[in-house]
Amino acid sequence: QYVLTQPPSASATPGQRVPISCSGSSSNIGSYIVNWYQQLPGTAPKLLIYDSDQRPSGVPDRFSGSKSGASASLAISGLQSEDEADYYCAAWDDSLHNWVFGGGTRVTVL
Amino acid sequence: EVQLVESGGGLVQPGGSLRLSCAASGFTFSNYWVTWVRQSPGKGLECVASINQDGSEKQYLDSVKGRFTVSRDNARNSLYLQMSSLRAEDSALYYCTRGHPFGSYWGQGTLVTVSS
Numbered sequence: 001q002y003v004l005t006q007p008p009s010a011s012a013t014p015g016q017r018v019p020i021s022c023s024g025s026s027s028n029i030g031s032y033i034v035n036w037y038q039q040l041p042g043t044a045p046k047l048l049i050y051d052s053d054q055r056p057s058g059v060p061d062r063f064s065g066s067k068s069g070a071s072a073s074l075a076i077s078g079l080q081s082e083d084e085a086d087y088y089c090a091a092w093d094d095s096l097h098n099w100v101f102g103g104g105t106r107v108t109v110l
Numbered sequence: 111e112v113q114l115v116e117s118g119g120g121l122v123q124p125g126g127s128l129r130l131s132c133a134a135s136g137f138t139f140s141n142y143w144v145t146w147v148r149q150s151p152g153k154g155l156e157c158v159a160s161i162n163q164d165g166s167e168k169q170y171l172d173s174v175k176g177r178f179t180v181s182r183d184n185a186r187n188s189l190y191l192q193m194s195s196l197r198a199e200d201s202a203l204y205y206c207t208r209g210h211p212f213g214s215y216w217g218q219g220t221l222v223t224v225s226s
Contacts, residue, residue, distance in 0.1 A: 002154060035212055044218055045155070050211035088155055090213065098169055099145070099212055101155040 003028065004089055004102035011108040012079050020074045020105045022089035028100060030070035032092040036063075039086045039104075048087070049074060081109050112136040112215045114206045119220030126196050130220055132189040132206030140164070140184040143209035146191045148202035149219070158204070159191060174200075196224045 005023040012018045022034065036049035047056055049065035052072060062077045072091075076083055089102040118130040130146070145160040159180035160169045168180055179192040189206055203219040 037213060044205055044216040045213065046216070047211065047214050050214070056214070090155075092212075096172070098171060099157040099160075101157070103154050 002103040003093060003096070003100040004091060006087075006089060006102035006105045008103065009106045009108065011110050013110045014079055014081065016079050018076045018079055018083075018107060020076075020087055020089075020107070022072045022074070022102050024070050024072075024091060026070055027095040028070075028091040028093040029067065029072055031094060034065065034067055034072040035090045036065055036072075036074045037088045037090065039088065041085070045088060076107065079107075079109055083107060084109050112208065114208065114215060114217035116204060116206050116217045116220035119204060119222045121223045121225065122196055123226050124197060124224055126224070127192070127194040128196065128222060130191040130193065130204055130222070132217060134187045134189065134206075134208070137208070139182075139187040141210075143212075144182065144189045145207045145209065145212070146180060146189075147205045147207050147213070147216075148200075148222075149205065150202035153199075153202070156202075160209075161189070193222070196222075198224050200224050 010018050033051045037045035038048045039045040052067040053065045064075050066073050086104045086106050088104045093100045113135045115133045122128050146158040148158050149155050158171050161180045177195045181190045201224045205219045206217040207213045208215040
């Protein structure tokens with residue numbers, strides 16, 4: 001259903017590391033950078049990672065991004081309760097001539 | 111402080127029209143691509159329409175081509191989305207976002223509901 005594929009959920013206890021994957025194809029992630037967004041309950045998405053591995057000012061270094069081939073990953077280290085949110089990846093798609101999003105991953109802090 | 115404030119959403123019947131507006135402040139509006147992104151429970155986040163700095167280049171989601179028109183007024187620091195022939199599947203929360211990088215700032219959204 002979504003051009004970019006993410007697991008629907010992920011969970012861990014406070015302090016642990018949580019990886020979130022985002023799988024695409026040669027027309028999107030395989031050729032272009034990836035952005036990641038955090039959406040806290042009831043709020044608009046917020047840019048978390050851009051250009052696959054860059055953090056905007058103000059984003060804690062607990063959040064990191066990487067890309068390899070047609071897949072990307074977001075990692076949250078030292079998980080905190082305030083990290084409970086939905087996380088979305090996005091990339092430009094050459095075939096669709098548009099930005100496309102993943103379906104989102106809901107992170108739960110146990 | 112960068113601010114994007116959407117307005118114009120509401121309840122409209124199928125086949126009807128609606129015009130969304132986004133007022134920008136806190137940055138030089140004319141220097142950036144801006145985009146309408148919508149979010150619905152069934153379809154997640156979708157990039158609906160984008161427009162470049164001077165309005166000469168526009169991009170649309172395939173499902174809205176021919177029905178939606180994006181425009182901007184740099185003198186008024188405003189972005190618009192004219193929506194016509196609305197369908198139930200257009201119901202969503204519509205966000206205005208700034209580019210460079212894509213989605214660097216988002217408004218709070220305006221809700222569009224298409225229903226009879």
